[in-house]
Amino acid sequence: MDDRKYRRLFSDLPNIVTNRLILRKISEKDLYDMYAYSREEEVSRYLMWSPHLNIEETRGHIEYLVKEYRKGRCTDWGVALKETDELIGTCGFASVDMRNNKAEIGYVLSPLHRGKGYMREAARAVVHTGFDKLGLNRIEARILVGNTASERLAENLGFKYEGTLRNALYIKGEYKSFSYYAITAEDYFNLSNG
Numbered sequence: 747m748d749d750r751k752y753r754r755l756f757s758d759l760p761n762i763v764t765n766r767l768i769l770r771k772i773s774e775k776d777l778y779d780m781y782a783y784s785r786e787e788e789v790s791r792y793l794m795w796s797p798h799l800n801i802e803e804t805r806g807h808i809e810y811l812v813k814e815y816r817k818g819r820c821t822d823w824g825v826a827l828k829e830t831d832e833l834i835g836t837c838g839f840a841s842v843d844m845r846n847n848k849a850e851i852g853y854v855l856s857p858l859h860r861g862k863g864y865m866r867e868a869a870r871a872v873v874h875t876g877f878d879k880l881g882l883n884r885i886e887a888r889i890l891v892g893n894t895a896s897e898r899l900a901e902n903l904g905f906k907y908e909g910t911l912r913n914a915l916y917i918k919g920e921y922k923s924f925s926y927y928a929i930t931a932e933d934y935f936n937l938s939n940g
């Protein structure tokens with residue numbers, strides 16, 4: 747990838763506006779909204795992190811994100827409701843592999859706002875940004891076995907199942923298997939034109 751595309755996007759993460767949502771930088775003002783869902787056991791069940799034990803943990807994470815924005819590194823957009831600006835989750839690129847021109851997507855949605863297609867809307871916009879603005883050739887999702895809501899979302903976005911790596915990650919004291927899902931630029935532009 748031409749690293750100018752990466753710098754252009756991440757040096758000042760732009761807002762992305764969709765029908766019902768605004769994807770924007772996260773700031774201190776989102777502390778309570780983020781804590782409200784990050785403390786829920788169920789939210790990080792299939793993720794690397796554990797439920798936030800107190801609001802200071804959430805504050806620390808927001809400080810980390812703000813630093814990443816300042817450094818111009820790829821990181822999450824905050825997903826907020828357009829009408830109220832309430833932060834209901836995050837979505838973004840967990841990593842970008844410039845050499846191979848691919849990225850890994852990640853997303854988290856507050857349980858209070860599930861089943862309404864919000865993350866489908868947000869992730870679709872992030873995928874579009876990846877292919878359109880970054881010119882990526884491939885976007886991957888690594889989904890722990892059992893996370894059927896995430897698999898369903900990936901498939902709805904046009905990602906294809908590619909295989910499962912057995913006991914490939916040691917997370918929270920256990921070996922976990924995860925599946926690769928991916929969408930290529932070719933898949934994406936065929937879908938968009940079809």
Ligand SMILES: CC(C)(COP(=O)(O)OP(=O)(O)OC[C@H]1O[C@@H](n2cnc3c(N)ncnc32)[C@H](O)[C@@H]1OP(=O)(O)O)[C@@H](O)C(=O)NCCC(=O)NCCS
Nearest residue numbers: 789792853854855860861862863864865866889895896899
């Ligand atoms: C993965 C996760 C984001 C999915 O949340 P979600 O709300 O089910 O996802 P979507 O935004 O795609 O919503 C789709 C659902 O909304 C429904 N829906 C309602 N209105 C809709 C609309 N206007 N448009 C689209 N879907 C709509 C769909 O029918 C679908 O429901 P179904 O799954 O029962 O068929 C959520 O479970 C989560 O945050 N999990 C914890 C974090 C995590 O594991 N992240 C993944 C790491 S790999």
